[in-house]
Amino acid sequence: MSIAAAPGRAARPGRRPNYRLRKVLVEIGSVLLGLVILVWSLIPAYNMLFIALDPNGYDESAGVLWPGHATLDAFIGLWTGEVDDVEYFWQQFGNSAYIGLIVMVLTVLIGSFASFAVSRLRLAREWMLNDIALLTYVIPSSTLVIPFYRIMNQYGLMDNPWAVIGCEVAFATPYAILVLQHAGKLIPIELDDAARIDGASAWQVYLKIYVPLMAPALAAIGTYALLFAWNDYLYQYLFLTSTHHATLAVGLEQIFDDDDSPYNYMMAMSVVYSIPPIAIFYALRRYMASGLTRGGVKG
Amino acid sequence: MTDYALPRISANRPRPPFWRRSLHGSELAWAVAFVVPYLAVFATFVLYPMGYGLWMGGDPALYAELADDPNYWKALVNTLVFVGVAVNVKMLAALLLSGFFMRKRRWIKVLLVIYILPWTLPAVPAYVSFHWMFVSQEGLLDVLLQAVFGIDGPLWFNSHWLALACNMASYVWKWMPLWTLILLAGRMAIPEELYDAAKVDGAGPPALFFRITVPLLANLYLISTLISTIWTVSDFTVTQFVSDGGPAQSTYVLATLGISYALDLARPYLGVAAGLSILPVMIPIVILLMRKLRNSEVQL
Numbered sequence: 001m002s003i004a005a006a007p008g009r010a011a012r013p014g015r016r017p018n019y020r021l022r023k024v025l026v027e028i029g030s031v032l033l034g035l036v037i038l039v040w041s042l043i044p045a046y047n048m049l050f051i052a053l054d055p056n057g058y059d060e061s062a063g064v065l066w067p068g069h070a071t072l073d074a075f076i077g078l079w080t081g082e083v084d085d086v087e088y089f090w091q092q093f094g095n096s097a098y099i100g101l102i103v104m105v106l107t108v109l110i111g112s113f114a115s116f117a118v119s120r121l122r123l124a125r126e127w128m129l130n131d132i133a134l135l136t137y138v139i140p141s142s143t144l145v146i147p148f149y150r151i152m153n154q155y156g157l158m159d160n161p162w163a164v165i166g167c168e169v170a171f172a173t174p175y176a177i178l179v180l181q182h183a184g185k186l187i188p189i190e191l192d193d194a195a196r197i198d199g200a201s202a203w204q205v206y207l208k209i210y211v212p213l214m215a216p217a218l219a220a221i222g223t224y225a226l227l228f229a230w231n232d233y234l235y236q237y238l239f240l241t242s243t244h245h246a247t248l249a250v251g252l253e254q255i256f257d258d259d260d261s262p263y264n265y266m267m268a269m270s271v272v273y274s275i276p277p278i279a280i281f282y283a284l285r286r287y288m289a290s291g292l293t294r295g296g297v298k299g
Numbered sequence: 300m301t302d303y304a305l306p307r308i309s310a311n312r313p314r315p316p317f318w319r320r321s322l323h324g325s326e327l328a329w330a331v332a333f334v335v336p337y338l339a340v341f342a343t344f345v346l347y348p349m350g351y352g353l354w355m356g357g358d359p360a361l362y363a364e365l366a367d368d369p370n371y372w373k374a375l376v377n378t379l380v381f382v383g384v385a386v387n388v389k390m391l392a393a394l395l396l397s398g399f400f401m402r403k404r405r406w407i408k409v410l411l412v413i414y415i416l417p418w419t420l421p422a423v424p425a426y427v428s429f430h431w432m433f434v435s436q437e438g439l440l441d442v443l444l445q446a447v448f449g450i451d452g453p454l455w456f457n458s459h460w461l462a463l464a465c466n467m468a469s470y471v472w473k474w475m476p477l478w479t480l481i482l483l484a485g486r487m488a489i490p491e492e493l494y495d496a497a498k499v500d501g502a503g504p505p506a507l508f509f510r511i512t513v514p515l516l517a518n519l520y521l522i523s524t525l526i527s528t529i530w531t532v533s534d535f536t537v538t539q540f541v542s543d544g545g546p547a548q549s550t551y552v553l554a555t556l557g558i559s560y561a562l563d564l565a566r567p568y569l570g571v572a573a574g575l576s577i578l579p580v581m582i583p584i585v586i587l588l589m590r591k592l593r594n595s596e597v598q599l
Contacts, residue, residue: 033399034410041414044428044472047439051431110336117333121326127593129334134592136345137526138585139352140533142554143574146561147351155343170344173337175526178592202329231422234535234558249423256427256540263431270424281419282412 045274052267074268085254085261086269088243092251095240097276099161099247100229103168107225108218110169111176116206119184120192126181133174141171145234152239163239164247168232172225179224183217184210219287223280230277248273352571361572371573373549374556377463378577381552382531385467389475390524394516396475397482398508418476426540429469433541459549462542466550469541470534478523485519486512518591525588532577553577 053070077083081090118129148167157163187210195205211218233249240246246254252269255261365371400411417425432440433455441452456462493511502510535554542550544559551559553573561570 030399030402030404030407034407037396037410037414040472041416041476043439043443044425044432044469045416045420047432048424048428050439110340113333114337117330121330121333123327123330123334127589130592131589132341134585134589136341137529137588138578138581139349140529140554140574140577140581142533142535143557143571144348144352146557146567146571146574147348147355149561149567151348151351166340166344170340173340177337202326202333206333227419227421231536233423233539249421252423252427253540256430266427267424270427273424274420277421278416278419281415285412 048267048270048274050267051263052271054264074262074264075272077265078268078272083262083265085258086251086265088246088251089248089269089272091244092246092248093272095161095245096230096247096249096273099164099168099236100226100276102161102165103172103229104222104226106165106169107172107176107228108222111173111180111221112210112214112218113206114173115177115180115184116210119181120189120205120210121202129177130181133177136171136174141167142234145238148235149238158239159241159245161240161245164229164232164235167235167239168229169225172228175224176221179221180214180217183214187213216287219284223284226280227277352575355568356571356575358568358572361569362576364569365572365576370548370551370556371576374551374553374573375576377550378532378552378554380463381467381470382528385470386524386527386531388467389471390478390520390527392471393475393478393482394520396479397486398512400479400483401486415476415480417472418474418480420473422473422536423540425473426469426537429465429472429541430543433465456542456545459546462545462550466537466541470531470537473537474527478527481523482516482519485516489515522588522591525584525591528584529581529588532581 052074053072055069055071055073078086078089081087114129117123119126145167148163152158152160152163155163157166191209191213192205195209200208233253236247236249237253240250248269252266252273255266255269396414400407400414432438435441444450444452453461455465489511493515494507497507497511533554534552535558538544538550538552538555544551544555548559553576557570557573559570560573561567
């Protein structure tokens with residue numbers, strides 16, 4: 001099956017193609033493409049690791065592909081927190097994890113509740129919820145942050161992680177709802193009806209039928225929300241003003257802005273910053289994969 | 300068997316509208332209880348700030364001031380170029396690569412796992428890494444160019460267009476895997492029998508792609524592009540960290556310009572107005588998205 005790998009190499013219909021030659025060419029082409037994808041995907045991550053391992057943090061590059069004397073000094077310094085710019089690293093890490101995990105859980109709960117109420121309990125037409133969710137996207141979030149800045153003072157949430165959590169949940173849930181609304185259509189509503197006839201309450205239907213059958217979509221949504229929170233910089237930078245509440249994104253920006261900061265610490269920080277979302281994504285991938293292939297049943 | 304013995308089973312049977320349906324008592328209470336958390340979040344964190352933002356940017360004098368500011372026009376052009384080029388390049392590449400990842404080879408499955416990495420890498424450290432690759436004279440990128448092609452890399456952030464291209468490349472790197480996964484799922488949902496039947500009829504790979512894959516993925520592709528466009532317009536991080544607006548703030552997009560007005564110039568009203576000036580693009584996109592999602596069945 002080489003549908004789209006190399007459409008240009010196909011023999012014209014009506015002529016006997018040289019199948020063996022074509023197969024070899026397609027194989028070679030796909031291996032070359034694979035190599036390009038490999039390098040393209042890994043270069044920035046490698047660059048991060050490469051500078052983090054460099055013993056001389058102020059001279060971030062010396063025209064080489066691998067540091068001459070790779071050391072783990074930067075990571076050890078990060079661990080002990082004895083270097084000036086990274087002394088709050090673990091606090092920032094904890095703040096990021098706190099915000100990320102709460103955004104993940106709340107987005108999954110709030111999004112699935114709303115989708116369940118509308119499409120399974122038949123509270124309203126499905127498009128109504130979709131349209132409300134999409135309204136969120138009309139004004140760019142990078143613009144909305146300016147009125148938010150004043151509103152957070154009104155709400156009394158300035159320099160409070162919940163200001164960031166509220167905004168991130170509000171911006172992550174619309175996409176969650178769109179995905180869940182669609183995924184829910186693949187589960188026959190007759191399952192709910194059968195449970196209802198047996199006397200199940202709405203909550204039991206949600207817990208015993210909806211959640212288990214929607215697990216792949218919920219895992220995908222959870223990963224999306226976590227990455228959304230982990231990617232965000234603007235809201236965390238503007239709302240979390242004290243050292244006590246700063247997150248990794250904010251801490252990294254401070255080092256980035258400070259010209260005297262050692263690059264190897266900055267990159268070591270980046271590497272550790274990147275590990276949790278990668279770990280969670282690859283842990284949840286199994287659930288999501290079954291969700292991806294299930295679409296094939298629909299036909 | 301007679302007709303009445305077979306109740307029609309369908310997940311999509313028409314349902315009566317909510318005002319004519321008998322949802323009452325504890326049923327109604329449950330349904331409302333389930334939807335209230337989202338409505339509360341929507342009211343406090345979307346509706347009210349939007350109203351506040353529209354009020355802040357309501358003064359026509361602000362837009363007259365923007366029209367007189369050459370920086371505004373530069374940022375507007377940058378935003379339109381960024382969205383127009385980067386989103387489409389990314390989606391087209393994602394469409395083609397999703398076909399590559401459909402191939403049934405073990406090493407391609409492994410490669411897919413690596414290919415997802417940029418999406419899982421947090422934006423700030425990834426873009427900081429890009430920044431250092433571009434900005435330093437002997438960074439990894441320049442070393443690679445020297446080693447593979449034997450050429451010296453240019454000064455990436457010295458020219459406006461090159462710096463904008465760097466931002467766009469970093470953005471494509473970060474977001475292409477997500478859309479490749481979504482289009483890959485869309486391709487997997489196309490029954491293989493369609494391809495088999497077409498192949499029996501003598502269709503070659505181009506015909507399979509243009510006559511089966513393209514029409515069946517068209518809706519998903521369009522919806523994905525629209526959502527991606529919306530998200531990209533509000534992307535602040537990529538410009539802030541990759542080129543840092545350089546050279547001389549010439550690569551600012553509306554997202555970074557608005558924040559710069561609000562913070563650096565202490566003009567929050569002007570900042571909101573700069574962001575709201577893109578609404579003539581955003582509103583039609585959102586309306587089109589609403590209509591598309593109402594009428595079509597796509598798997599996001």
